[in-house]
Amino acid sequence: MRMTGACFRLQQIMVTYLLTDIKSIYPYTMKSVLRNTSRTILLAGGLTLAATAVQAQMKIGDNPSQITKSAILELSSNKQGLLLPRVPNFTAIDAAIGTDAVDGMIVYLASGTTTEGVYMRKGGAWVKIASTADALANWSLKGNTGTTAADYLGTADANPLSIRTNGVEAIGIQADRQLKFSTVNQDNTLLDVMMLSGTGIVSKRTLPQTAFKALAANIFANADSAHASFNISENTTTGEITVNAPIMAPTATAAYGFMKKSDWDKLQALSSGTNLSIADFITAIAAGQENRGGRITYDPLTASYKLELTAASATLAGIVTTGAQTFGGDKTFNGAVNVGTTLGVTGAATLGNTLAVTGNTTLNGATTVNNTLGVTGAATLGNDLSVTGATTLNTLAVSNGTTLNGTLTLNSVANAATAASYDVLVREGSTVTKRPFDLDAIAKAIRTIQAGAGTTSNVNVAFKTDSAGANFDIQATANDVTFNLPNASAVDASHTTAQRGVVSTATQSFAGNKSFAAAVAVGKTAPANSTLEVNGSVQMRITKTTTSYAINDTDNTVLADATSGALTITLPTPSAAIAGRIYTIKKIGTGDINNAVTVQPSAGTIEGGANYMIYNDWTFITIQTDGVNWYIIRK
Incomplete structure (x- = not known):
């Protein structure tokens, strides 16, 4: 037996069951004689083959290495068959089913009566699989042979015969033999007309639906710019006539056609020559049009156009006016710029040449000067100052970081009073930072260290290898330093408290969670061949x-x-x-x-x-x- 799962319980499996001498199973009982023909019927049932359910393929029987791809369960044997569950009645199994939907479940009813046989669950009830005798009274889906004049399709009482599709009646034969069509499609463009001859023979003629309409109802007009010319078309299916007329538009290909009244008015206004003017500049414009610099408006009352330019501002593109303006975005002036009064720069400023300021200067943004910076008066910088060239400063107050790429010379440094700690300048890479420094750290510094037999002169601190205490710590007395390194342990028969420490070669227990970044081997000395390799038994709770x-x-x-x-x-x-x-x-x-x-x-x-x-x-x-x-x- 080949199984792709571990243990298996199969419920509602599909089994191919060969019934010999069954022609067909059909819901209507008809008087007929069926020939003996073999049919393959799919039976679905609740067959329990093992203790658990599986969602994998299974093959039971011969040739376990060969399994059919499309089969969830495959049985193979030359001398064994499938034995279905045998129940004396449906009482116990119905109680177990309850309200479960188990359509397709199959069992063998071993009742010992004429009801005995194979049953399938369908529509919440047990349905018997038909035998040859049951099937002989049925009409075959593909027709019957050997019929006689006594055989017929219909009813043997005064009830009507209903022919259905999808459960809904399509054709009905009434008890008085009148024929009724339940549904007639009224939307077809072609209509089939039934014609009866004098002998009752029915013939058919096809007519278009328009044959039953007035002439005016079959003529339509269609004006569109897609038409290249005036023309008349006919729908050969419906017989409708359409008059197609072109409309002049930018995409039209017609040489002539209709024009809209609104287009005619605009054309007349443009041809007058007096409908375009330039208005005063504007300071506001609709959202989304800030970068256009202006707009053109059309007045339908006067049929005229007006050009309005926008005054440039911090948020609008436009023209430069004679009034006060604030411009947004970076601006580059390749020539000299003269400022008659105060120069106030709020954002970052980059000057490619000399910056010479005689009066007071306030720069709130970052300032970069690629050449000489000369400040004669007081200068206040609210942000970074970066100077690449020579710098001459009279009075400089900087409230943020300052970068000087040239040499910084301090001609005089004031002496500081004696104190317990000082601030010293320390260079870290290319940056000089201020750090506090405690002079007492020098007085109490370790001057020599003894380790084992080796030592240096002027010994005043010794490291001993003694092990003492129940915790990993460092103890100091005089000039001796003792490292306590006990063996690590959890609370066990030999330890009343958990303790930190080293891993020894003896038996140990450890407290706390431990994580290993690499593979672990247990029961062997060679490296592990997996994340966890256990060479021996494993005990789990x-x-x-x-x-x-x-x-x-x-x-x-x-x-x-x-x-x-x-x-x-x-x-x-x-x-x-x-x-x-x-x-x-x-x-x-x-x-x-x-x-x-x-x-x-x-x-x-x-x-x-x-x-x-x-x-x-x-x-x-x-x-x-x-x-x-x-x-x-x-x-």
Whole structure:
């Protein structure tokens, strides 16, 4: 037997069942004789082959290495068959089904009466699979042979005969033999007219729907710029006549055609020569038109156009006026710029040449001078100052960072009073920063260190290798420093408290969570060949419960005994902290399918559902979480 899952319970499987001497199964009983013909019928049933359900392919029997791709279950044998569940009646199985939708389930009713046979669940009821004798009274879907004048299709009583499609009557033959068509399509462009001859023979003639309309109702007009000329077209299907007329438009290809009244008025206004004027500049414009610099408006009352230019501002593109203006965006002046009064710069300023300021200067943004900077009066900079060339400063006050790429010369430095600590200048790369410095650190500095037999002169501190105490720490007395390095341990038979320390070669227990960044091997001295390699047995916790139970992080396998009643096993809430965790849950005892074990996640889903039911005794699932939901990985 070849199985692609671990353990298997198959419900509602499709089995190919060969019934010999069955022509067809048809819902109407007709008087006829059927020839014996073999038919292949698909039967769906609730067949339990093992203890658990699978969602994988399975092959049972001969040639286990050869499995058909399209078959979820394949049986192969030259001397064995499929034995369906045998029930004496449907009482017990109906009680187990309850309100479940199990259409397609099959069983063998071993009643010992004429009702005995193979039954399939369909529409919430059990339907018997027809035998040869049952099928002989049916009409074949592909016709019958050997019929006689006594055979007919119809009813043997005063009831009408209904011919249906999709369950809805299309043709009805009344009890008085009148023929009724339930649905006649009235939207067809072609109509089939039935004509009766004197002998009752029916013939057909096809007429267009327009044949039943007035002439004016079949003539239409269509004006469009897509027409290249005036023309008349006919719909050969409906017989309708259309007069097509072109309309003049920019995309039109016609040499002539109709013109709209509004286009005619505009053309007349333009031809007058007095309908275009230039207005005074404007200071506001519609949203989305800020970069156009102006607009052209049309007055339908006077049929004239007007050009209005926008005055440039911090947010509008436009013209330069004679009044006060504020411009937005960077501006570059290649020639000299003379400022008659105060120069105020709020944003960043880049000067490619000399900046000479005689009066007071305030620069609030970053300022870059690529050449000489000469300031005769007081200068206040609210942001960064970067000077590449020579710099002559009279009085300079900088409230932010200052970069001087040239040499900085301090001609005199004032002496500071004696103090416990000082601020010193320290160069870190190309930047000079201020750092506090404590002179006491020099007086108390370690001058020499002794390590083992080696030493330096003027010893005043010694490192000993003594091990003392129950914790990892450093103790100092006089000039001796002692490192306490006990063996690490958890609370066990030899230790009353957990302690930090070193890993020894003896037996040890460790407290606290430990993480290993590389592979770990247990029971061997060679490097691990996997993330975790165990060369020996593995013991994992197993818990047995007869009542509902909430799994925690100390569990591994849970045995759920449902002998006394149904119970629920609750899974922990998935999270990133437990992503990858695995549990195994097995139903044990004699609770049968009536006492189910419900596996219930605290959050998320299991196999995409709200819970998972285990009905059969001695059935198990192994589940794993991805940190969001739970998934069955083995059953």
